[in-house]
Amino acid sequence: MTSSLRQTPLTCSGHTRPVVHLAFSKLCPDGYYLISACKDGKPMLRQGNTGDWIGTFEGHKGAVWGVALNSQATRAGTAAADFSAKVWDAMKGEELHSFSHSHIVKSVDFSPDSNQMLTGSNEKLLKIFDLNKPEQDPIVFSGHEASIKHCLYNSEGTKLFSCADDKTVRCWDITSKQEILKLDLSSSASGLELSADGCVLTVTYANKVSFYSTSTLRELKSAVLPATLYSASLHPDQSVFICGGEDFKMYKYNFDTLEELDSFKGHFGPVHCVRFSPDGELYASGSEDGTLRLWQTTVGKTYGLWKCVEGTGAGGADAEANGLTGDS
Structure with a gap:
């Protein structure tokens, strides 16, 4: 079933090269936030429900491949092609820590208690850094046989998930620092996401979106789409999921029935990353075209910058970044 209202995304400009990863914070007393990774080497922080630019983290000397916000949205993590992962004060925009690696760092994540940061890199290693003792050597997990693309903590902070x-x-x-479960795929995974309740792992690979139990890595269900996919995200209430990839399109599916609900083009290049907001009211996408876009989960609902008139879809200001530098 397709909505009769036209989906009109908010476009977040400011990046100068492809946007390759994004992450929302959890809900905070003052809302929630959105951070984006870009090949221009300048990760940006935005207000999550409007896309308004807050600031840019300046310091990397190469493409930024992965980003994360801690649970309180007080710290930002970035993974970059300059062989470093950095931790930033998300309030002031200041660099707090820089962790050197011997190869490109692709992914970062904060532990649930914000005391540790996880990295995955082309070293084929996962590393956990203690943010209270940053001078200490990291805990290292080895076993992958190729470059790691994504890594994340489980919701309890007791396990890690990674794809390579x-x-x-x-x-x-x-x-134990040991691998306890392994899933073999027909091709390399392009995206990895943990559900809001921590029970479902969403994996994209080739033209498939598959959902697995986080306790067993048993497949729960899988959908085949008409294009190569790079990212997918499951709604916090697990009613729908969205995905995007090589054909520039955004897709929305019913999670229970796997029925396609919507598909539309908005970007002018492949879609590299998609994520639902923590309240589920919108989802964000990042593309080869250098933009982030925010989309309404329920088209026609008054939310954020969307001022809707029935039959015409969403209006509202373009969430344009007003500059490329500034304190976060």
Whole structure:
């Protein structure tokens, strides 16, 4: 079933090269936030429900491949092609820590208690850095046989999930530092997401979106789409999921029935990353075209900058970044 209202996204400009990853914070007392990774090397922080630019984190000397915000949205993490992962004060925009690697860092994530940061890199290693003792050597997890693309903590902070170019998804026990589950895929995973309740792992690979139990890595269900996919996101209430990829389109599917609900073009290049906001009212996408776009989950609902008139879809200001530098 397709909505009779026209989906009109808010366009967040400011980046000068492809946007390759994005992350929302959790809900905070003052709303929620959105951080984006871009090949221009300048990750940006925005107000999550409007896309309004807050600031740019200046300091990387190469493309930024991965980003994360901690649970309180007080810290930002970035992974970059300059062989470093950095931690930033998300309130002031100041660099707090820089962790050197021997190869390109592709992914970062904060532990649920914000005391640690996880990195995944082309070293084929996962590393956990203690943010209270940043001078200490990291805890290292080895086993992947190719570059790691994405990594994340489980909701309890006791396990890690990772995917790599070796066509595997792996689960690791933090206490024992051992791999405890492994999933072999037909091709390398391009996206990885943990559900809001921590029970479902969403994996994109080739033209498929597959959902797995986080406790067993047993497949729960899978959908085949008409294009190569790079990213997917499951709504917080698990009613729908969205995905995007090589054909510039955004797709929305019913999670229970796997029925396609919507598909539309908005970007002018492949869609590299998609994520639902923590309240589920909107979702964001980042593209090869250098923009982020915010889309309404329920088209026609008054929310954020959307001022809707029935039958005409959403209006509202373009969430244009007013500059490329500034304190966050």
